[in-house]
Amino acid sequence: MAPQETVCPRCAHETVDKLYSSPVPGVWDVLQCQQCLYSWRTSEPARRTSRDAYPDSFKMTLEDIKAAREVPTIPPLRSAS
Numbered sequence: 001m002a003p004q005e006t007v008c009p010r011c012a013h014e015t016v017d018k019l020y021s022s023p024v025p026g027v028w029d030v031l032q033c034q035q036c037l038y039s040w041r042t043s044e045p046a047r048r049t050s051r052d053a054y055p056d057s058f059k060m061t062l063e064d065i066k067a068a069r070e071v072p073t074i075p076p077l078r079s080a081s
Contacts (some may be wrong), residue, residue: 008033009040009054011065036065 006016013035020030028043045051 006031007051008036008038008056009049009051010038011062012034012051035062036060047048 005012008016011033013033015034016031017034018029019032020037022028028041030039030041032039040048042049047055051059
């Protein structure tokens with residue numbers, strides 16, 4: 001789990017999980033919000049990792065998340081031919 005003081009930059013949710021750590025210990029972690037599914041690497045700039053610096057136009061509320069359309073599925077890869 002991520003440290004308790006970590007909140008999602010996008011929706012301010014407090015349940016953030018660590019998905020992966022860098023091969024070199026302590027360099028970066030990949031975190032993911034369990035409410036809006038936003039993911040980020042801790043080595044990214046503050047505008048991607050800090051709620052205070054995250055752009056207001058991209059911040060979400062729980063109501064925004066509930067009203068969001070379903071994420072479309074990824075289409076199958078085209079054949080090489």
